[in-house]
Amino acid sequence: MSAKRRADGPAVKTRPKQPVSARQRVLKVLKWLLIAGLVGALFLVAAFAYLYKTTDIPDPNKDFQTQTSFVYYADGKTSLGQYATQNRESISLKEMPQTIQDAVVAAENRSFWTDKGIDPKGILRAAFSNASGGATQGASTITQQYVKILYLSQERSYTRKLKEAILSLKMQRSQSKSQILEGYLNTIYFGRGAYGIQAASRAYFNTDAKNLTLSQSAVLASVLNNPTHFDPANGKASKQDLKERYDYVLDGMASAGNITADQATKAEKRLPKFPKIQAQSQYGGQKGHMLSLVKTELHALGFSDEDIDGGGLRVTTTFTPKAMDAAEQGVLEGKPDGFGDKELHIAVASVEPGTGALRGFYGGQDYLQSQINWSVAGGMVGSTFKPITLATALDNGYSLKDTFDGNSPYEFPDGLTVRNEGTGSDGQGNDYGSAVDATYALEQSINTAYVDMSNSIPDGPDKIAAMANAMGIPPTKATKKYPGIPSTSRDLDSDALITLGKARISAINMANAYATIANGGKRANVHVIDKVTRNGETLYDYKQSTTDAMSEDIAADTSYALQQVVQQGTGKAALALGRPAAGKTGTATNSKDEVSSAWFVGYTPQLATAVMYVRGDGDNQLDGWLPSYFGADYPAQTWTDVMKRDMEGLPVEEFPPPANVDGTAPDSGHDPYTPPPSPTRTAQPSRSPSQTPSETPSETPTETPSDTPSQSPTPTCTVLGGCDSPTPSDSSSPSSSPTSPQPSNPPASHGNHVSGTAAREPFWYAW
Numbered sequence: 042m043s044a045k046r047r048a049d050g051p052a053v054k055t056r057p058k059q060p061v062s063a064r065q066r067v068l069k070v071l072k073w074l075l076i077a078g079l080v081g082a083l084f085l086v087a088a089f090a091y092l093y094k095t096t097d098i099p100d101p102n103k104d105f106q107t108q109t110s111f112v113y114y115a116d117g118k119t120s121l122g123q124y125a126t127q128n129r130e131s132i133s134l135k136e137m138p139q140t141i142q143d144a145v146v147a148a149e150n151r152s153f154w155t156d157k158g159i160d161p162k163g164i165l166r167a168a169f170s171n172a173s174g175g176a177t178q179g180a181s182t183i184t185q186q187y188v189k190i191l192y193l194s195q196e197r198s199y200t201r202k203l204k205e206a207i208l209s210l211k212m213q214r215s216q217s218k219s220q221i222l223e224g225y226l227n228t229i230y231f232g233r234g235a236y237g238i239q240a241a242s243r244a245y246f247n248t249d250a251k252n253l254t255l256s257q258s259a260v261l262a263s264v265l266n267n268p269t270h271f272d273p274a275n276g277k278a279s280k281q282d283l284k285e286r287y288d289y290v291l292d293g294m295a296s297a298g299n300i301t302a303d304q305a306t307k308a309e310k311r312l313p314k315f316p317k318i319q320a321q322s323q324y325g326g327q328k329g330h331m332l333s334l335v336k337t338e339l340h341a342l343g344f345s346d347e348d349i350d351g352g353g354l355r356v357t358t359t360f361t362p363k364a365m366d367a368a369e370q371g372v373l374e375g376k377p378d379g380f381g382d383k384e385l386h387i388a389v390a391s392v393e394p395g396t397g398a399l400r401g402f403y404g405g406q407d408y409l410q411s412q413i414n415w416s417v418a419g420g421m422v423g424s425t426f427k428p429i430t431l432a433t434a435l436d437n438g439y440s441l442k443d444t445f446d447g448n449s450p451y452e453f454p455d456g457l458t459v460r461n462e463g464t465g466s467d468g469q470g471n472d473y474g475s476a477v478d479a480t481y482a483l484e485q486s487i488n489t490a491y492v493d494m495s496n497s498i499p500d501g502p503d504k505i506a507a508m509a510n511a512m513g514i515p516p517t518k519a520t521k522k523y524p525g526i527p528s529t530s531r532d533l534d535s536d537a538l539i540t541l542g543k544a545r546i547s548a549i550n551m552a553n554a555y556a557t558i559a560n561g562g563k564r565a566n567v568h569v570i571d572k573v574t575r576n577g578e579t580l581y582d583y584k585q586s587t588t589d590a591m592s593e594d595i596a597a598d599t600s601y602a603l604q605q606v607v608q609q610g611t612g613k614a615a616l617a618l619g620r621p622a623a624g625k626t627g628t629a630t631n632s633k634d635e636v637s638s639a640w641f642v643g644y645t646p647q648l649a650t651a652v653m654y655v656r657g658d659g660d661n662q663l664d665g666w667l668p669s670y671f672g673a674d675y676p677a678q679t680w681t682d683v684m685k686r687d688m689e690g691l692p693v694e695e696f697p698p699p700a701n702v703d704g705t706a707p708d709s710g711h712d713p714y715t716p717p718p719s720p721t722r723t724a725q726p727s728r729s730p731s732q733t734p735s736e737t738p739s740e741t742p743t744e745t746p747s748d749t750p751s752q753s754p755t756p757t758c759t760v761l762g763g764c765d766s767p768t769p770s771d772s773s774s775p776s777s778s779p780t781s782p783q784p785s786n787p788p789a790s791h792g793n794h795v796s797g798t799a800a801r802e803p804f805w806y807a808w
Contacts, residue, residue: 109123109124109351109353110123110124110348110349110350110351110352110353110354110355110356111123111354111355111356112124112331112332112335112356112358113355113356113357113358114357114358114360114361114362115357115358115359115360115361115398115400115571116361117357117572119362121328121331121332121358121360122323122324122328122331122332123323124234124332124336124349124350124354130237130239130240131227131237131239132227132238132239132250132251133223134219134222134223134226136250136251137223137226137238137250137251138250138251138252138253138258139299140253140254140255140258140259140299140300141226141238141250141253141258141261141262142222142226143258143294143297143299143300144255144258144259144261144262144290144294145183145222145225145226145261145262145265146183146222146297147262147290147291147293147294147296147297147299148262148263148265148266148286148289148290148293149182149183149186149262149265149266150182150183150184151293151297152182153182153183153184153218153222154218156182156184157210157213158182158184158185158209158210158212158213158221159182159184159185159206159209159210160181160182160185182209183221183222183225184209184212184213184221184225185206185209186225186229187212187221187224187225187228187229188208188209188212190228190229190230191224191228226238227239229265230265230268230347230350230351231244231245231261231264231265231268232244232264232268232269232271232272232346232350233245233268233272233274233318233350234350236351238250238261241261242257242261243318244318245257245260245261245264245315245318246313246315246316247316247318254313255300255304255308256287256308256312256313257313259287259290259291259294259308260283260287260312260313262290263283263286263287263289263290264283264286266286268346268347269345269346269347270282271283271286272346273312273315274315280312283312284312287309287312288309291305291308291309292305319409322409324408324409325407325408325409326407326408327365327368327369327402327403327404327408328408329407329408329409329412330402330404330405330408330414330416331358331360331365333408333412333414334399334402334414334417334569335356335358335569335570336349338568338569338570339354339356339570339573342570342573342581344573352575353575353576354573354574354575354580355573355574355575356570356572356573357570357571357572357573358569358570358571359393359396359398359399359400359568359569359570359571360399360400360401360569361400361401363401363686363687364391364400364401364648364687365401365402366401366686367391367401367683367684367685367686367687368389368390368391368401368402368403368683369403370682370683370686371389371403371679371680371682371683371684371685371686372387372389372403372679372682372683374679374682375675375678375679375680375681375682375683376675376679377667377668377675380667383406383410384656384657384661385654385656385667386405386406386413386415386654386655386656386659387403387405387415387652387653387654387679388402388403388404388405388415388416388418388419388548388651388652388653388655389401389402389403389416389548389650389651389652389653389679389683390402390416390547390548390549390551390552390650390651391552391648391649391650391683391687392549392552392553392556392567392648392649392650393556393647393648393649394556394557394559394560394565394644394646394647394648394649395556395560395563395565395587396565396585397513397553397556397564397565397566397567397568398567398568398569398571399549399567399568399569400648400687401687402416402548402549403416404416404417415548415653415655415659416547416548416549416653417547417548417549418547418659419545419546419547419548419550419551419653419659420545420546420629420637420638420653420655420659420660421542421543421544421545421629421630421631421637421638422542422544422545422546422551422627422629422638422640422642423541423542423627423628423629423638423639423640423672424486424488424491424541424542424625424626424627424628424672425542425551425625425626425627425640425641425642425651425672426509426539426540426541426542426544426627427483427486427491427540427541427542427625428483428555428558428599428602428603428625429505429508429509429512429514429540429554430491430494430495430501430505430539430540431479431483431491431494431599431602432508432512432558432591432595432596432599433495433498433501433504433505433508434479434494434495434497434498435591435595435598435599435702435703436504436508436591436592436595437498437499437501437504438703439479439494439497439498439703440479440598440701440702440703441478441479441480441598441601441602441699441701442478442479443478443479444476444477444478444479445476445477445478445479445482445489445490445491445493445494445497446475446476446477446489446490446493447461447472447473447474447475447476447477447482447487447489447490448472448473448474448475448489449461449465449469449470449471449472449488449489450469450470450489451488451489451492451493453496453537457537459488459489459492459538459541460488460489461473461487461488461489462486462488470488470489473485473487473489473490477490479494479602480601480602480605481605482494483602483603483605483606483610483625484602484605484606484609484610484611485610485611486610486611486625486626488541491540491541492537492538492540492541494540495537495539495540496537502535502536502537502539503535505535505539505540506533506534506535506539508590508591509533509554511557511564511588511589511590511591512553512554512557512558512564512590512591513550513553513554513556513557513564513566513567513590514533514544514546514550514551514553514554515550516533517533517534517544533546542627542629543629545659548651548652548653549567549651550567551640551642551651551653552567552642552649552650552651553565553567553649555624555642555643555644555649555651556644556649557590557591557596558596558599558600558603558623558644559600559623559644559645559646559649560587560596561593561596561597561697562589562590562591562592562593562595562596563587563588563589563590564587564588564589564590565585565586565587565588566586568583570583571583592702593697593700594700594702595700595702597696597697597698597699597700598699598700598701598702600623600696600697600699601696601698601699603623603624603625603643604621604622604623604696606623606624606625606626607622607623607624607643611625611626611671611672611673612624612625612626612641612643612673612677613673614641614673614674614677614678614680614681615641615643615677615680615681615684617681617685618645618681618684618685618688619685620645620688620693620694621645621646621693621694621695621696622643622644622645622684623643623644623645623696624641624642624643624644624677624680625641625642625643626640626641626671626672626673626676626677627639627640627641627642627672628640628670628671628672631660631662633662635661635662635663635664636662636663636664636670637655637656637659637660637661637662637663638653638654638655638659638663639653639654639663639667639670639671639672639674639675639676640652640653640654640672640676641672641673641676641677641679641680642680643680643684645684645688645694646694646695646696647688647691647694648684648687648688650680650683650684650687652676652677652679652680652683653676654667654675654676654679
């Protein structure tokens with residue numbers, strides 16, 4: 042053993058150093074961690090105490106106006122309207138029934154009467170969730186929620202949460218629990234634009250708060266958790282989820298002794314009745330339809346109802362006062378006298394080529410009378426779908442000069458028969474000859490020629506459906522290319538009759554499809570929102586882009602054929618516009634052989650507009666009811682009246698000349714293709730197996746309306762589309778006013794949906 046001598050004495054023996062065990066090292070680390078934790082805790086306590094002392098309670102947010110969302114026209118300055126007027130009517134706690142007080146405490150903060158205004162466990166739980174990347178959690182008591190609304194912003198940050206906790210503690214010392222609950226119930230958002238219990242009582246149950254029953258109180262307390270999700274007006278799923286939350290609230294009230302178990306059980310049997318609430322007056326006329334469209338698109342962009350109705354958004358739309366007024370005034374001027382909006386529904390949609398901006402529309406009668414927007418609900422489009430078939434044919438090697446069978450009827454090998462308009466010499470529809478070119482067939486809307494065309498294209502129906510999607514008409518069902526897209530389109534199926542327009546499509550999407558042609562074959566996504574900001578920060582900015590639907594040459598040739606429809610075909614009414622125009626008429630029939638919709642869709646280089654006439658629920662009879670049911674008459678006249686106003690002050694622009702893809706230009710005037718004065722029957726040429734339809738529809742459509750519109754037409758057509766008049770006639774007023782039953786809702790698939798790939802990215806809109 043080593044030894045060392047001391048300076049003043051004998052050598053002293055020393056022990057060797059003992060190795061430190063793992064346990065000792067852990068204890069040492071824990072000791073220092075404990076010391077550091079205590080120091081940190083003391084520091085945090087000191088910092089919190091300092092912040093508590095130096096943080097003053099600010100002035101309340103003045104009338105919460107910073108939370109109101111405003112909507113503007115395309116200039117970003119002219120006000121269109123607003124969401125959540127926030128005209129609160131504060132009432133005292135004494136005027137609030139005990140049931141609503143107890144229900145809200147049971148729903149939102151069961152320790153309200155005993156806590157200090159904050160929930161430390163909830164704050165820690167939220168902090169861990171937020172730190173680990175989970176959804177941002179609030180962990181807010183009633184006091185904290187009240188503080189956030191009254192003094193702070195909707196910002197989600199740790200700084201705001203810390204300030205919220207401090208102000209909650211201060212409020213707890215300066216106000217009684219009853220005062221806090223009263224203030225909370227007068228300011229919290231209940232959905233439906235209602236802030237405070239008085240507004241909520243009227244919005245949901247059309248009564249004052251003092252009259253609320255137990256079950257009504259439990260409902261209002263339930264929706265506070267998520268006003269959008271739990272609003273029973275939002276569908277069956279929302280109502281089911283509301284019922285679960287409703288039961289939770291009632292159980293909480295029973296557990297707290299506020300009500301008996303028997304009262305809870307009785308109330309849980311069913312939700313209370315929800316009366317129909319009249320829309321706010323600010324939604325009168327077309328403004329309600331406008332704000333509803335904007336709200337639909339905001340939802341699709343990821344904004345919640347709370348953001349929209351109370352988040353202080355500033356929304357710049359694509360609408361212009363000029364285009365909106367043109368649509369409404371054009372409808373009023375162009376429709377037949379004596380036919381009101383209650384049964385006759387007229388839709389207009391105007392889309393700007395190249396941008397996809399919906400500049401104007403007419404959705405139907407006053408929004409306060411009916412919330413159905415017919416520019417969204419749509420109807421069977423008839424022969425307005427034929428240009429899509431033409432574009433598909435040109436894209437597959439055909440030309441405007443190629444000829445097709447214009448005789449009637451056209452028979453498929455399985456016996457399926459398609460007829461032209463009119464009766465013909467043998468009652469089977471008008472004959473136009475066995476070889477009519479594509480342009481003349483579009484001019485006169487010859488059904489058999491276009492069915493022959495679609496049948497001649499290899500896999501024609503599938504390609505036509507794909508072309509429709511590419512041009513701006515969403516698919517009926519989600520596909521790999523367009524996943525998860527709900528659509529107002531119905532029956533856009535790739536069967537042998539797709540070319541005849543049996544699909545139900547919105548006027549907005551039809552206008553956008555034609556805008557694609559006007560834009561040289563490049564589709565822009567139709568939309569109604571250009572920009573969304575809040576407190577100067579841009580939350581969404583529409584990114585302009587286009588997608589190639591067809592080549593520029595094919596668009597030029599398709600456009601050329603549509604110009605001929607206006608110049609010498611069924612669309613001559615549009616000549617009154619006085620500038621170059623292209624368009625197509627359309628008339629469709631329902632399953633009862635009744636004409637149910639009439640259309641005209643057309644464009645200038647600057648604007649594409651679709652006009653639709655339907656009746657009742659969108660599937661009711663027009664023939665024999667309107668003075669004329671042809672798209673060449675009232676719809677074409679309405680289109681002209683709308684576009685005259687839209688084009689006022691704009692320069693006259695020419696269309697590009699035809700490119701004559703895979704062929705030469707048709708002779709001017711199409712003299713070689715003029716049908717004989719007296720239609721004659723011509724044998725139908727045989728077809729190769731490759732020309733048979735890819736699918737066999739179950740129905741057997743025919744098409745045989747009268748040649749010329751009359752005051753009381755009696756068509757016998759059963760085809761879903763294409764009953765156009767070859768020579769438009771003047772319309773006259775009906776001899777008597779129509780009956781006007783209450784409007785009914787269109788089929789569910791006609792609803793207003795808007796969807797896309799990801800929130801706040803460019804969307805593929807389905808109107």
